[in-house]
Amino acid sequence: SQKIEQNSEALNIQEGKTATLTCNYTNYSPAYLQWYRQDPGRGPVFLLLIRENEKEKRKERLKVTFDTTLKQSLFHITASQPADSATYLCALDGSGGYNKLIFGAGTRLAVHP
Amino acid sequence: NAGVTQTPKFQVLKTGQSMTLQCAQDMNHEYMSWYRQDPGMGLRLIHYSVGAGITDQGEVPNGYNVSRSTTEDFPLRLLSAAPSQTSVYFCASSRTVLWEQYFGPGTRLTVT
Secondary structure (H helix, E strand, O other): OOEEEEEEOOOEEOOOEEEEEEEEEEEEOOEEEEEEEEEEOOOOEEEEEOOOOOEEEEEOOEEEEOOOOEEEEEEEEEOOOOHHHHHEEEEEOOOOOOEEEEOOOEEEEEEEE | OOOOOEEEEEEEEEEOEEEEEEEEEEEOOOEEEEEEOOOEEEEEEEEEEEEEEEEOOOOOOOOOEEEEOOOOEEEEEEEEOOOHOOEEEEEEOOOOOOOEEEEOOEEEEEEE
16 A cells, blocks of 8 residues: 655754654655645645655755655755754655645654754 | 635534535635644545546545635535544645645644
């Protein structure tokens, strides 16, 4: 069956370090993958989109990689700050005509001063 | 621009009651969708629409109906509420499914 896996355990890191979150998928052949941030009690907010023919994409302190062979995306936040503490969700287009966006359960990141 | 708006913010229903969750967007987006979010399960797609008059089922459509009579509005109807439908519901819109999704603030629904 199709599955998107994100680490369910919270990631705790010190301020200033690089946070790396993982998104693995099985039985999908996505054309693209998206990352979102969600704060408690709020709706998700879009961060980055990477297409299947792109290996890496950057935006300020954020970097996303997409390895279609490993079926994995890595999301990096460099020079992390306490304000980066949130849950991060990956999403990809589900099978069947690219009209369905399917989300992983998310990984909670806590950046400690 | 108000973006994506959802009403109500909170709702408590008794089992068997029906209700409509409202969603509207003012960005002229063609694609709209409804998700529910439960602890540990992430966002699950209920229904989506690629344009006015066109709707289709997502991963968990049972117990829910949608319609899309205008580009702006995409209401979600609960036909006969069940405790299993207790959840937080998010509406989202985008130019197409391949673009960034804009989410509403959510509706927290409790069915007793």
